[in-house]
Amino acid sequence: xxxxxxxxALFAGEYLKERFTQQLxxxxxxxxxxxLPEDKESxxxxxxxxxxHFPSHTIYSEEAGLVxxxxxxxxxxxxLDGTNNYFIGYPYFSVSIALQHKGDIVLGVVYNPxxxxxxxxxxxxxxxxxxxxxxxSSRTELVKAVGSYIRGRDTMTKEHELAVTRPYxxxxxxLLRTIAPALDWCLLAHGWIDYIVMERSGIMDVxxxxxxxxxxxxxxxxxxxxxxxxxxxxxxxFPSLIASSGPLHEQIRQMLIEE
Numbered sequence: 001x002x003x004x005x006x007x008x009a010l011f012a013g014e015y016l017k018e019r020f021t022q023q024l025x026x027x028x029x030x031x032x033x034x035x036l037p038e039d040k041e042s043x044x045x046x047x048x049x050x051x052x053h054f055p056s057h058t059i060y061s062e063e064a065g066l067v068x069x070x071x072x073x074x075x076x077x078x079x080l081d082g083t084n085n086y087f088i089g090y091p092y093f094s095v096s097i098a099l100q101h102k103g104d105i106v107l108g109v110v111y112n113p114x115x116x117x118x119x120x121x122x123x124x125x126x127x128x129x130x131x132x133x134x135x136x137s138s139r140t141e142l143v144k145a146v147g148s149y150i151r152g153r154d155t156m157t158k159e160h161e162l163a164v165t166r167p168y169x170x171x172x173x174x175l176l177r178t179i180a181p182a183l184d185w186c187l188l189a190h191g192w193i194d195y196i197v198m199e200r201s202g203i204m205d206v207x208x209x210x211x212x213x214x215x216x217x218x219x220x221x222x223x224x225x226x227x228x229x230x231x232x233x234x235x236x237x238f239p240s241l242i243a244s245s246g247p248l249h250e251q252i253r254q255m256l257i258e259e
Contacts, residue, residue: 001054001099002122005109008049009095012042012079013113016086016095020114024087033153034087039063042079042095050075062204074100078204081110082180091115096182098207103232108208110182119186119212127189127215134216136245137191145248147195148176148184152202152238167255168197185209188243189216195244195252203238210243219246223256 019038028035043063050059059067061077075097080086082093091114098108110119119134121127127134139145149165168175176193178184181201187193189212196213198206210228214220220228220243228241242253 002107002109002120004049004053005097005099005107006111006118006120008046009097009109009111009118011049012045012095013111015045016042016080016093017113020086020089020091026087034084036080036083036087038086039080039083043077046077046079046095046097060204072102076100076105076204076207078182081182081205082178084179092178092180092183094180094183094186096205096208098211100207100232103230105207105211105230108211110186110208110212112183112186117186119189119209121189121208121212121215123211123215125215127212129186129190134189134212135191136188136213136217137194138247139194139245140247142172142248142251145172145194145252146174146176146192147172147197147252148178148187148193150181150184150196150198150201150206152200156199164197164199164256168252171255181205182209185213185243188218188245189213191216191245194248196242197252197256198241198243200240201238206238210241213243217246218243219249221249221253223253225250225253 026034026036040063043061047059056070057073058069059075078096081096086093095111098105106123108121119129188196220241223240244252
């Protein structure tokens with residue numbers, strides 16, 4: 001199944017790479033989001049491959065919603081994670097594919113077609129980038145730590161976002177706001193960044209990335225410090241999480257401003 005997920009990610013990713021430098025015409029553009037026909041074509045390619053090999057499996061994807069067939073296997077797909085980046089010509093986006101089996105995420109693939117980076121993980125088997133095993137960083141100094149802030153669409157005001165992120169901007173080396181969550185989790189897995197603060201992002205954006213990060217040794221908790229346990233799929237909500245390489249986790253969590 002992991003090889004089929006990689007095949008689907010490559011098939012979609014190569015299309016997105018071809019279209020990336022073209023003049024893109026959105027189907028819909030709002031103050032904080034954009035919908036592109038490239039999203040739909042990437043999704044079509046992924047679903048074609050998954051259903052060719054696994055015709056009875058259910059798929060949940062951003063554009064098509066829930067294509068319900070059987071409950072035991074559920075593919076969670078973001079055909080273009082980082083659509084806003086893609087639209088403005090910023091080369092930081094990916095294809096994200098995860099598989100849930102009987103309520104548990106068992107594999108994840110995140111493919112960055114611009115950099116030819118194929119991240120993947122299977123539960124209990126570690127995580128990899130282009131065949132090289134990944135491990136989180138061992139950084140212990142907060143002032144040298146680099147992190148990323150992820151939030152869902154329309155989940156809070158800009159004032160709230162500024163309040164939550166201000167301590168991290170002031171007390172750590174750098175806080176990224178990349179608007180491509182799946183790849184951010186992969187940066188954590190590789191040790192390129194040291195922490196993630198995530199506020200109510202959608203499951204399709206992060207399901208694969210969380211598994212990849214955890215298989216690389218990342219510590220993941222909710223904002224109250226309880227270990228993250230994946231719950232069976234629910235498209236309506238997803239918890240706010242803190243993730244880190246480990247040594248700085250409690251310091252990062254204590255910097256949160258609770259409402």
